[in-house]
Amino acid sequence: MxxxxxxxxxxxxxxxxxxxxxxxxxxxxxxxxxxxxxxxxxxxxxxxxxxxxxxxxxxxxxxxxxxxxxxxxxxxxxxxxxxxxxxxxxxxxxxxxxxxxxxxxxxxxxxxxxxxxxxxxxxxxxxxxxxxxxxxxxxxxxxxxxxxxxxxxxxxxxxxxxxxxxxxxxxxxxxxxxxxxGTKSAAELELIRKAVAVSMDAHREAMLAVEPGMNEFEIQALVEYMFRRNGADRPAYASIVGSGENSTTLHYNKDDRFVKAGDVVVMDVGAQYRGYAADITRSFPVSGTFTPEQRAVYRVVRDAQAAAERNATLGAPARAMSDSARAVIAAGLARLGLIESPTATYDCGTPEQPRQCSQVQLYYMHGLGHGIGLEVHDPDQYYFTGIIAPGSAFTIEPGIYVRGNLLDLLPRTARNAQLAAKVGDAVRRYADVGIRIEDDYVVTEEGVEWISCGLPREADEIEALMRGDYRGAPPRDAGKVDWYKGDGTRPAPRYQRPSSCVKM
CATH class of the missing domain: 3.40.350.10 (Creatinase/prolidase N-terminal domain)
Structure with missing residues (x-):
């Protein structure tokens, strides 16, 4: 027994x-x-x-x-x-x-x-x-x-x-x-940190390994190998590796296209570790260097994430994160010429039920983030209280997606024809550029902690990482495997946050 x-x-x-x-x-x-x-x-x-x-x-x-x-x-x-x-x-x-x-x-x-x-x-x-x-x-x-x-x-x-x-x-x-x-215990937050740490290793390997001519499923396979090798149960959700036009599909998970030089890849992948999910997204250039258009969109998305992070503080209203990120995206889209102004609208209804929608949602059509835990979209306590508080675990993931066929999808109205004429050149210039940046955060009595810290996310950091030589999958990480050995007589080692990462 x-x-x-x-x-x-x-x-x-x-x-x-x-x-x-x-x-x-x-x-x-x-x-x-x-x-x-x-x-x-x-x-x-x-x-x-x-x-x-x-x-x-x-x-x-x-x-x-x-x-x-x-x-x-x-x-x-x-x-x-x-x-x-x-x-x-x-x-x-x-x-x-x-x-x-x-x-x-x-x-x-x-x-x-x-x-x-x-x-x-x-x-x-x-x-x-x-x-x-x-x-x-x-x-x-x-x-x-x-x-x-x-x-x-x-x-x-x-x-x-x-x-x-x-x-x-x-x-x-x-x-x-x-x-x-919605309110996670200290033990749950520890498991989420470990899921994130395993996921970050997989992201690094994929960014190092990618090169023109690979198929998306090769990148997916490397990511999921890294998950399991380091003790994860499985992917926390269907791995998203979308290149080129696929980068503009939010939940693309077919992962079956040969990537090309000049493509950007949106890689939204996270491990499930002992039942708890991570959810991280990085967007990176197949050739190792962002094109001017990709970098311009990336800058807007990263600025939006930074704005949200500035509002992610203990006791603050959670809504402020989303509002601040959306304002940055709206201003950035206008600056790039993709919308007429930060508050501009377009015809999005039908002749029988006409209505107006924000032009921003043509490119940014999802929420800023969500809770993480036993499910990748887990309830968070701020869903019920509206306030960032200890026990929260959530993502911040703004994005911009410029679909190549966007103008063809607009309802046929005179107003929309005017819009297409004004933004058409910009849409064609940034076509098939999708950028999403997603990081994970937990909240304790000490404050908000960016737990996916250490994984490159600035454009320059990503390019610097990708200049490195890829020598194949790394050797066994004995430290992470040791996390899995805890039982009733031998406690599992705790996750150690990198010294360069500080609480927000």
């Missing part, structure tokens, strides 16, 4: 530095129970892949509340008269199946690892029906999209419950859990 527990401790919460402890998971469940009040709460983990040779990854919400990383588990809470009981339902032991898909924990080991009383999953329906007897309300943490032609697994589960218990009101607990997830 000791051997089993030590092995599994690498996957589940253990009381060690830089990992989420069982006590912290219990505190999360306690906070949720307090918010929901009396009644019943249920959440279901991810189901096993249909094919047993595919990788399994736990759902973020279930991971947040339990730390349990086995398929087909469920969590049940009952709260009556101030007494709160949690029960974890897990797969039972099945030696014949375990030959194919690996050893199952079973209820006894699951309980020892999580600190939650556990039972066999086959008992879940009966236990839930019993818990709902006499209860007017049940909360569910689930994907309740409601509508459409096909019901997902959670919707079928809720539909069946409504049929069995028509008198029970079923409500979503998603917002309550999202609010709790």
């Amino acid at each position: 000791r051997r089993i527990l030590l092995g599994l401790s690498l996957l589940l919460a253990t009381p060690v530095s830089a990992q989420v402890t069982a006590a912290e998971y219990a505190a999360r469940r306690g906070a949720l129970a307090k918010v929901l009040g009396e009644g019943v709460f249920v959440t279901r983990g991810a189901t096993a892949p249909v094919l047993d040779y595919l990788s399994f990854f736990q759902l973020p919400g279930f991971e947040y509340l339990t730390g349990y990383r086995e398929a087909d588990a469920s969590l049940l809470m009952t709260s009556t008269g101030g007494e709160v009981r949690w029960t974890l339902f897990v797969q039972g032991k099945n030696p014949a199946q375990e030959v194919w898909s690996g050893r199952r924990y079973g209820a006894r080991v699951a309980s020892e690892l999580t600190g939650i009383p556990a039972r066999d999953a086959r008992e879940f329906d009966t236990a839930l029906d019993s818990a709902l007897a006499g209860k007017p309300t049940m909360h569910v943490l689930a994907n309740l999209s409601e509508g459409g032609d096909t019901l997902n697994g959670d919707e079928r589960f809720v539909q069946a419950l409504r049929a069995r218990h028509p008198g029970v009101a079923i409500a979503s607990a998603n917002a309550a859990v999202a609010r709790l997830r």
